[in-house]
Amino acid sequence: MPLEINLKVNGKDEKVIVKDNELLLDVLRDKLQLKSVKASCWRGECGLCTVLLNGAPVKSCLILAAEVEGGEVTTVEGLSKDGVLSPIQKAFVENGALQCGFCTPAFVLLSHHLLAINPDMSEEEIREGISGLICRCGAYKQIVSAIKAAAPSYKASSP
């Protein structure tokens, strides 16, 4: 039985018709054309389908679209403003924190969240924080550097 769900995606109100057994991942990619959300392992192991749901990072392959009724979703498309990259996106570019780029949207979103809740993370805390995401190219060292490099701009913006 198709359901109509209402959600806010990257600040925009959306109404989507979904099936009971449709994943949030599939709705974001196929119905809302947000291809930064990667479908990779489909079983909650690689973390590349990570999105922010009501501000918190979650794996969208383990969530039904129907569960998200009334919720707010942010994908990496929602981080830049007017074509200007956000500090964490800039830091990824400047630190070469990617090779193929497939995992980058997920890492950028997760890093953004980790820095927003604690801009003073130690290297160990950063590594623990990103432990649920897999970068098959092995750019972890540069990803950690990018997170460290972006930290000051999160300190400046926190009260």
Add this chain to the structure above:
Amino acid sequence: MSFGSPYLTLPEFQYIRPKSLQEILELLDRHGEEARILAGGVALISFMKERLVAPTYVIDIKALKGFNRIEHTPGKGLSIGPTTTMTEIAAYEPVKQRYGALHDAASLVGDITLRNRATLVGNICEALPWNDGLASLTLFDAQLTLKSLQSERLLRVEEFIKGIMETDLRPDEVITSIRIPEPPENSRSIYVKTTSRSEFSIANIGALVSNPKTPKKRLVRLAYAAAAPTPIRVPEAEEVFRRPGKLSDLMDEAMPIIIEKVAPMTDMHASSEYRTHLIDILTRKVLKELMEGK
């Protein structure tokens, strides 16, 4: 948790989002055998993809007000709702201060993206022997409240877990809370597992100690999971620590009792010998830390 099945899509089902407990209980009463409760979905959605379960009805209980509560009442203890997430438990100040082993366990589940969805009740219902909720809740004598239209039962976690992925949950029941009594006065507790990030942890230990320096008043609790099909306490070994003596001697005396009670098994993840070895060194490590502060 993956069993390597080729299915990556979900089976067909009807999604239902009740607004009241009465509605949940009526749905379970009518459809119990064909229904599954959805909280965080970390286990259920994975299991459905693997076709380990294929319910006709998926009952999402997240719309219920108060189901995501976490509340500490001094003198009475802690109450955790069925949709409270690991992130919420790990961040709750009274848990950090009084229930150290539970804080450790909630912080060690998967990674942040899973902890934001995974619930402690779901962790118990999934009933995989290495799940982090098991040893930590057993350590604190936690009780589950199970409700159906006809009945209400209270079960200790170690009674609820019947085996690997087997629980005492009846098809018409829903868990409405985990109640955890106050830990003993002046106690400190920790929880460790063999590898902090492994899906298949092979020995999980919760330990609690109060009054470590005074043998007469000293109280030691030890709870084990992953080491056996169901989580267990080891009261006979805990008694050993009420006697005076050097900690290393007491541990030498308690260890064979623990190993016999836990009866570590051989499976595809580890041999019985290896599990025995890990239980030995981890038990000594946590007790040293709690008794001597190292």
